[in-house]
Amino acid sequence: MLAEERFAKITEIVEQKKSVTVLELTQLLGTSESTIRRDLTALHKMNRLIKVHGGATAIEMDYATKDADFAVRKDMNVEEKKVIAKYAADLVKNNDFVYLDAGSSTDYMVDCLEERDAVYVTNAISHAQKLIRRGFKVYLLGGPIKKSTEAIIGVEALKSLEKYNFTKGFFGTNGVDIKHGFTTPDNAEALIKKQAMEQCHEAYVLADSSKIGQISSVKFAEFEDAVAITVSLHDDTMKKYNNIVEVNEK
Amino acid sequence: MLAEERFAKITEIVEQKKSVTVLELTQLLGTSESTIRRDLTALHKMNRLIKVHGGATAIEMDYATKDADFAVRKDMNVEEKKVIAKYAADLVKNNDFVYLDAGSSTDYMVDCLEERDAVYVTNAISHAQKLIRRGFKVYLLGGPIKKSTEAIIGVEALKSLEKYNFTKGFFGTNGVDIKHGFTTPDNAEALIKKQAMEQCHEAYVLADSSKIGQISSVKFAEFEDAVAITVSLHDDTMKKYNNIVEVNEK
DNA sequence: GACTGAAAATGATTGACTATGACCGAAAAT
DNA sequence: ATTTTCGGTCATAGTCAATCATTTTCAGTC
Numbered sequence: 019m020l021a022e023e024r025f026a027k028i029t030e031i032v033e034q035k036k037s038v039t040v041l042e043l044t045q046l047l048g049t050s051e052s053t054i055r056r057d058l059t060a061l062h063k064m065n066r067l068i069k070v071h072g073g074a075t076a077i078e079m080d081y082a083t084k085d086a087d088f089a090v091r092k093d094m095n096v097e098e099k100k101v102i103a104k105y106a107a108d109l110v111k112n113n114d115f116v117y118l119d120a121g122s123s124t125d126y127m128v129d130c131l132e133e134r135d136a137v138y139v140t141n142a143i144s145h146a147q148k149l150i151r152r153g154f155k156v157y158l159l160g161g162p163i164k165k166s167t168e169a170i171i172g173v174e175a176l177k178s179l180e181k182y183n184f185t186k187g188f189f190g191t192n193g194v195d196i197k198h199g200f201t202t203p204d205n206a207e208a209l210i211k212k213q214a215m216e217q218c219h220e221a222y223v224l225a226d227s228s229k230i231g232q233i234s235s236v237k238f239a240e241f242e243d244a245v246a247i248t249v250s251l252h253d254d255t256m257k258k259y260n261n262i263v264e265v266n267e268k
Numbered sequence: 269m270l271a272e273e274r275f276a277k278i279t280e281i282v283e284q285k286k287s288v289t290v291l292e293l294t295q296l297l298g299t300s301e302s303t304i305r306r307d308l309t310a311l312h313k314m315n316r317l318i319k320v321h322g323g324a325t326a327i328e329m330d331y332a333t334k335d336a337d338f339a340v341r342k343d344m345n346v347e348e349k350k351v352i353a354k355y356a357a358d359l360v361k362n363n364d365f366v367y368l369d370a371g372s373s374t375d376y377m378v379d380c381l382e383e384r385d386a387v388y389v390t391n392a393i394s395h396a397q398k399l400i401r402r403g404f405k406v407y408l409l410g411g412p413i414k415k416s417t418e419a420i421i422g423v424e425a426l427k428s429l430e431k432y433n434f435t436k437g438f439f440g441t442n443g444v445d446i447k448h449g450f451t452t453p454d455n456a457e458a459l460i461k462k463q464a465m466e467q468c469h470e471a472y473v474l475a476d477s478s479k480i481g482q483i484s485s486v487k488f489a490e491f492e493d494a495v496a497i498t499v500s501l502h503d504d505t506m507k508k509y510n511n512i513v514e515v516n517e518k
Numbered sequence: 519g520a521c522t523g524a525a526a527a528t529g530a531t532t533g534a535c536t537a538t539g540a541c542c543g544a545a546a547a548t
Numbered sequence: 549a550t551t552t553t554c555g556g557t558c559a560t561a562g563t564c565a566a567t568c569a570t571t572t573t574c575a576g577t578c
Contacts, residue, residue: 021527037270040563050529055564071536072563075272132313143397143408150393150413153315153327158393158420160410160428163400170408174428178410271537290553300539305554321546322553 024049024057025066032067032076039073063097093122098226098249103127105265106188106224106247110136114185117214118145120169120207121190123224128152139182141170141210164206171206179213187218189244193232194225196256199241201234208236215239222247230256274299274307275316282317282326289323348476348499353377355515356438356474356497360386364435367464368395370419370457371440373474378402389432391420391460414456421456429463437468439494443482444475446509449491451484458486465489472497 024047031046032038043054062069068077093099103123107130110116114133118124120142128148139157140146146158159179161172189211193201200223202208215221221244230248246262256262274297281296282288293304312319318327353376360366360383368374370392378398389407390396396408409429411422439461443451450473452458465471471494480498496512 036276037273039270051563052529052565053527056528059565070270070272072270075270132315134315143393143400146413147393147397147418150415150418153415156413158408158410158413160408160420160425163396163406163408165400165403168397168400170410175410178424301553302539302541302555303537306537309555 019047019049021057024053025061028054028057028061028074029066032074035076036078037070037073037075042073065093065096095226095228096126099123099224100126100130101249101265102224102226102247104130105263106222107131109186109222112136115139115183117182117184117187117218118142118149119187119189119211119214120145120167121224123190123226124188127188127224139184141175141214143168143170159210164204167204167207169207169210171210175210176213179210179217182217184214184218185220187215187221189215189221189223189238191223191225191229191238192234194223194229194241194246194248195231195233196241196259198233199237200239200244200246201232201237203234203236205236208238211238215244221245269297269299271307274303275311278304278307278311278324279316282324285326287320287323287325292323345476345478349373349376349474350380351499351515352474352476352497354380355513356472357381359436359472362386365389365433367432367434367437367468368392368399369437369439369461369464370395370417371474373440373476374438377438377474389434391425391464393418393420409460414454417454417457419457419460421460425460426463429460429467432467434464434468435470437465437471439465439471439473439489441473441475441479441488442484444473444479444491444496444498445481445483446491448483449487450489450494450496451482451487453484453486455486458488461488465494471495477501 027047028043031043040051040054040058044051047054058067058069058074061067062074065077067074099122103126107127110131110133112133112135114136116136116138118128118138118140120140124142125145128145131154134154137155137157138149139159140149141159143163146156149156159170159175161170161174163169164171191200192203195201202211215238223244223246225246225248227249242261244261248262248264250264277297278293281293290301290304290308294301297304308317308319308324311317311324315327317324349372353373357377357380360381362383362385364383364386366386366388368378368388368390370390374392375395378395381404384404387405387407388399389409390399391409393413396406399406409420409425411420411424413419414421441450442453445451452461465488473494473496475496475498477499480501492511494511498512498514500514500516
């Protein structure tokens with residue numbers, strides 16, 4: 019049986035049953051545990067199901083978030099981002115006043131957040147929506163919306179940021195480089211990131227491995243201005259810096 | 269049984285019964301007390317229920333949300349609302365600067381909008397999202413989000429409204445009454461509606477038949493401050509007013 | 519078309535890890 | 549004061565990822 023055939027069958031079974039164990043799958047597909055496990059790992063990385071201890075469950079989305087998630091689906095380095103996001107989410111503690119930047123990395127972070135007694139400020143429409151639905155306290159910045167990222171930008175947002183003093187801030191980035199700092203392709207968004215970061219007591223940048231060493235067009239912070247959270251680096255050039263956290267890839 | 273399966277079952281039971289004891293759950297799921305306790309702790313952390321001594325209770329909806337659920341209300345008088353929304357949408361012309369209030373009536377209006385050279389300002393997250401996805405220019409007000417309606421409220425939004433001068437504004441309402449004007453159950457939202465309407469050159473209120481003659485707790489405008497758009501009235505008491513438009517059903 | 523070596527997929531094995539249920543002293547409710 | 553519930557600990561059973569041997573696949577060669 020072809021791998022893709024199994025993938026299709028497993029996906030179908032999971033969609034239909036909502037959850038399934040490894041043992042069940044071995045019986046239904048007449049193949050070994052090892053293979054099923056490998057398949058589940060692969061499908062999980064492809065975001066076609068959620069691998070859990072003992073088996074897998076379907077990806078269920080609360081219907082309003084469906085199309086928003088579609089864009090995120092064909093995202094790169096999903097697994098890495100989720101690990102980084104989990105680590106970042108655990109940094110939020112009781113009574114924190116948190117800034118959440120727009121972007122896919124911070125989106126995964128929203129899914130992991132547990133702290134309900136914190137207050138969140140964001141410029142991302144989808145984040146605000148997810149957060150409010152999960153019962154968190156949320157402030158949204160005001161201003162024009164950028165179509166491609168559905169993030170609030172503009173002078174008004176910059177102005178309102180000035181009055182906040184965040185205990186922690188979490189940012190996405192397109193490039194991390196020791197010399198060129200944190201960079202992103204859009205100037206309007208860079209301005210927001212820069213301003214927001216200045217208002218943060220602790221600033222964290224979520225950077226999966228594809229961002230390391232990259233340089234994009236607009237700098238929003240120096241490398242030493244924030245703590246970079248990334249997965250284990252194979253490159254040693256950054257190891258000597260103490261503002262970089264390496265999360266172990268689960 | 270997979271942990272997620274148990275989570276789902278427990279959540280369902282709690283939702284349905286509103287409260288449940290640990291003992292009941294051990295019997296219903298045929299598992300040990302320890303496991304149930306661990307599950308409840310996990311689910312509590314996930315915000316899927318509230319763990320209490322002896323068991324768990326469902327997450328109760330915001331009491332202020334008593335003005336009927338967004339989802340439920342959206343389904344009332346759908347056909348009427350759509351007709352009204354279509355009429356309202358056609359009022360938007362090239363170069364208009366439009367304020368769009370939160371609510372289900374204006375939501376249907378978003379679906380009907382055709383004018384792309386207008387600029388829209390709204391306090392509703394979902395409207396902003398729909399509009400931007402349809403390629404319109406959108407400004408979102410900033411501030412805290414009200415959970416039940418997912419609308420921006422608060423002083424910040426009021427402040428930023430002051431500087432706008434809308435050519436047209438479209439509002440939802442809970443009650444229309446000649447003597448008591450336009451009313452709505454939530455004070456914070458009433459303030460926003462009031463301020464926004466003051467900035468409008470032309471203000472329209474979308475009111476399906478269930479709203480006519482109703483009086484809710486907070487007034488946000490006098491009856492003569494806006495043009496009410498409704499379906500054909502069978503009651504003649506309002507006919508003499510010239511600020512009421514009756515759209516023919518269908 | 520058959521042979522061959524490299525690459526990929528599979529299944530078995532294993533030590534490490536995780537979830538579970540029983541137990542028990544502490545905490546809370548009555 | 550008594551009973552119930554709680555949360556931590558522990559042994560056990562179940563599950564996992566990594567490794568390795570075997571089989572399958574496939575391109576290149578004769």
